[in-house]
Amino acid sequence: MLPHPRDLRAQTCFEHEWLSEDFIAESRRVSAAAEESGNSPRKHHFVPKMHLKRWAMSGKVQRTEVETRYVHNPQPYAEVAQKPNFYTLPRTGSTMDFPMKWVETHLGRIETACTRHLDVLGNWTGVFSDADEAHRKCSTVLGGSAHP
Structure with missing residues (x-):
C-alpha cells in the first residue's frame, strides 16, 4: 500500500x-x-540556458521538433527554448x-x-564531500x- x-x-x-x-x-x-x-x-527560457550551452557547438544548438521531425537551422543557444x-x-x-x-x-x-x-x-575527478x-x-x- x-x-x-x-x-x-x-x-x-x-x-x-x-x-x-x-x-x-x-x-x-x-x-x-x-x-x-x-x-x-x-x-524567459523554459529550458535553462545552462543546459542549452552545454549542448552547443560553436555557440549554437540545432533544435528538432520531435512530433513533426522538423529540424531547424542551428541557432545561438540563447535564442532557443524561450518565450x-x-x-x-x-x-x-x-x-x-x-x-x-x-x-x-x-x-x-x-x-x-x-x-x-x-x-x-x-x-571534478574526486568524490563528493557532502553527498546530501x-x-x-x-x-x-x-x-x-x-x-x-
Whole structure:
C-alpha cells in the first residue's frame, strides 16, 4: 500500500537556501529594481540556458521538433527554448494586469548558482564531500523552485 501523499511530502521536504523566505525576498527586490530601471527580462527560457550551452557547438544548438521531425537551422543557444514573459505570473487573486515578474529573476539566480556547481562538476575527478547537500541542490533544481 502506498503512503498517503501528505506523508510522502513530509519525507521529501527539506530546508534549502533557494526555498527560503530571505532568498525569495531578495529575488523580489532584484526584480523590482530591474523593473523600475526598465531592465526587467522579457525573454524567459523554459529550458535553462545552462543546459542549452552545454549542448552547443560553436555557440549554437540545432533544435528538432520531435512530433513533426522538423529540424531547424542551428541557432545561438540563447535564442532557443524561450518565450516572452513565460514566467510572468499574476498575483494571487489577480489578473495578468499586475504580474509577478520576480519568478524569472528567482529562477535566474538559481540557474546562476547551478551553473557554477555544474562547472565545478565538469572539472571534478574526486568524490563528493557532502553527498546530501549535492542531492538537495539537485532535487531543488529538478523539482522546481516553487515556494510552498
